[in-house]
Amino acid sequence: MSIVHRPSDEALAAFAAGTLDEGLALVVAIHLEIDPVSRQRLRDLEAVQGALLEAAEPAAMSGTFGVLPLASRGIADSGRPAAAPERGLPRVLRPYVIGPWRKIGFRIAMRRVDVPGAEARVFMLRAAPGVSLPHHKHSGLEWTTILSGAFEHDHGRFATGDFDEAGEEHVHTPRVDPVEGCTCISAVTGEVLFQGWLGRILQPLVRL
Amino acid sequence: MVAALALTRTEMAGAHGGRVVALFDPNALIDAIARSGDRDAFAKLFDHFAPRLKGLLLRSGAPPELAEEVAQETMLTVWRKASLFDPAKASAATWIASIARNRRIDIARRDTRLRLSQVYEILDEDEPERPDDLLYGAERDALVRSAVSELSVDQLRVVELAFLQGCSHQEVASRLSIPLGTVKSRLRLAMAHLRGRLEDLR
Structure with a gap:
């Protein structure tokens, strides 16, 4: 696997700061889980945060620390779901409820990832080899991480692990790899305007 | 170390x-x-x-x-x-x-x-x-810390807004009332300085 497309500095900095919309952050996190190079960029940004903390002007606390609970030894935070992760899915999806695959057209299926409170809608899309996804444009962002296979559009070829950071100006017609097909996960803000027959089917399903 | x-x-x-x-x-x-x-x-x-x-x-x-x-x-x-x-x-x-x-x-x-x-x-x-x-993390952080302490006040402010508060470049520009190009060049310089230091390690 050789990853070519990575998040912009701006997107990664917002992820590191924890200020990205949760839906967008999730798709970035999946890329980070796959790509050690981007993970290292994230660690560097976190090191900058640590340096800023160390150099910060202290502000007096109004209280000292209260009653300390018993220190736990290597025990993970409460509230972590015990549910076994689904095989083959990125681990960062563990905390989320994911719907079943649903056919949404000839050789295309999608499943919704439920991200309560997020502005972006998140869904996985699986397309058979050679399929052309509907021609569309959007008024917001469409960030995608490729989970397997590949697609290609005006801005290049995107294969496993690649991150496609499409903004408002993009109009694209992704063509799915003729041999491998493609499974990807996308977070979409604003409106996506599909064109053509498949778009008309997809539009209500993606609730856009 | x-x-x-x-x-x-x-x-x-x-x-x-x-x-x-x-x-x-x-x-x-x-x-x-x-x-x-x-x-x-x-x-x-x-x-x-x-x-x-x-x-x-x-x-x-x-x-x-x-x-x-x-x-x-x-x-x-x-x-x-x-x-x-x-x-x-x-x-x-x-x-x-x-x-x-x-x-x-x-x-x-x-x-x-x-x-x-x-x-x-x-x-x-x-x-x-x-x-x-095993010392990699601590070593990196020490380098980053000294690199950050060498940034100019202007660079530091931009770095803080972008990397700590997650502001977009445009937001940084309007928060500090400086042109977008200035934000980008300050960040670029700051990152180049940081990466230059880290390259010694990698």
Whole structure:
């Protein structure tokens, strides 16, 4: 696997700061889980945060620390779901409820990832080899991480692990790899305007 | 390496008014908490980091009560998770800063059951790379710290807004009333400086 497309500095900095919309952050996190190079960029940004903390002007606390609970030894935070992760899915999806695959057209299926409170809608899309996804444009962002296979559009070829950071100006017609097909996960803000027959089917399903 | 770290800290203490904090060793304090629930160690760690966390949060525009709460909760998490701290992955300050980020996300989303901070924790689980070089995290952080201390005031402000507060370049420009191009060039210079330092390590 050789990853070519990575998040912009701006997107990664917002992820590191924890200020990205949760839906967008999730798709970035999946890329980070796959790509050690981007993970290292994230660690560097976190090191900058640590340096800023160390150099910060202290502000007096109004209280000292209260009653300390018993220190736990290597025990993970409460509230972590015990549910076994689904095989083959990125681990960062563990905390989320994911719907079943649903056919949404000839050789295309999608499943919704439920991200309560997020502005972006998140869904996985699986397309058979050679399929052309509907021609569309959007008024917001469409960030995608490729989970397997590949697609290609005006801005290049995107294969496993690649991150496609499409903004408002993009109009694209992704063509799915003729041999491998493609499974990807996308977070979409604003409106996506599909064109053509498949778009008309997809539009209500993606609730856009 | 330990000597180099101590030197950096002394230099920084010196730069902040000449008060040299004798032998403040956060790694040893966290270790003492993890081993034996050492409350004195925690008190020292708290006195050092809680006011800095609060200061940083105030600077980023958080109201005082929120800043206090995030600082408290962050330190409480440090107490509970002390045994998970791995100095090979990051310095104490970097580890604590990332806990603060996660707590801040949690506090902002009380109603949505804290999924996103778990995403950050899961990403943090797997970093088995470089088992041959246990000092890598601490070494990197020491380099980053000295690189950050060398940034100009203007660069530092831009770095803070972009990397700590997650502002877009456009937001940084309007917050500081400077042109977008200036934001981009200051960030570029700051990052080049940082990466130049880190390249020695890689």
